[in-house]
Amino acid sequence: MIAKTLQDMFQRYRRPGDVVFAVLFLAFSVFLLSQLGEQTKVVKRTKWFAQPGLWPTVALWMMVIFSFLHWLSSVMSERISGRWAEVGFWARSFEYVAYFLIYVMLVPKLGYLPSTMLFAVFLTLRAGFRGASTIAIAAAFGFVVTIVFRAFLQVKIPAGAIYEHFPETIRAFALTYL
Structure with a gap:
């Protein structure tokens, strides 16, 4: 036309x-x-x-x-x-902003690795995926993201307060890589 x-x-x-x-x-x-x-x-x-x-x-x-x-x-x-x-x-999209803010508050307490893995699994569940393999993939994704950022890219992210309770040898590794 x-x-x-x-x-x-x-x-x-x-x-x-x-x-x-x-x-x-x-x-x-x-x-x-x-x-x-x-x-x-x-x-x-x-x-x-x-x-x-x-x-x-x-x-x-x-x-x-x-x-x-x-x-x-x-x-x-x-x-x-x-x-x-x-x-x-x-x-409703602000729901995800709230999730991210909670994640940011959890990282200094739990550490980057556990927080990222929990966050990935939580968002997978929140999106409606319930299969065990899907949840495992989300957890693996959180693990890989942490390793890439902390070990390879050497991004300085605050260590978790929970790491203070680990034995000295594990604590040193966790503070550096997790």
Whole structure:
């Protein structure tokens, strides 16, 4: 089908939750723009195009302008039902943020290896996988991730407080590799 008018080409259809997203993104953009003076400085005797804050300023103004236009087009579009169901769907994703925060709090207590293995198994169960082989694969995945990060990549991750209760020889190994 060939569009007959410019209006047909750029017709916008509203989606559930569109206005909520537009308002949140506009508020976030305005907040970031308001913080610009605190985060970037104007350097004297430097040309305008070489200022450290030039591109952040341009980017934030574009965010504000386009989020305002998104809000405006959302308000002007025909309203459809399902807004709060969509927002509820978005809010459910914060469940996984909470899981990650719990994981971050567990690592200094239990150590990286046990925390990662427990986290992988828990997320596997939470996703609905109940088979013994699937759970074993998740635990093995947690083990491999730990070994790769700690032993091979030598990422410095705080050791678990539980390692203090191990015998000296096992404790030294656990602090280094687990």
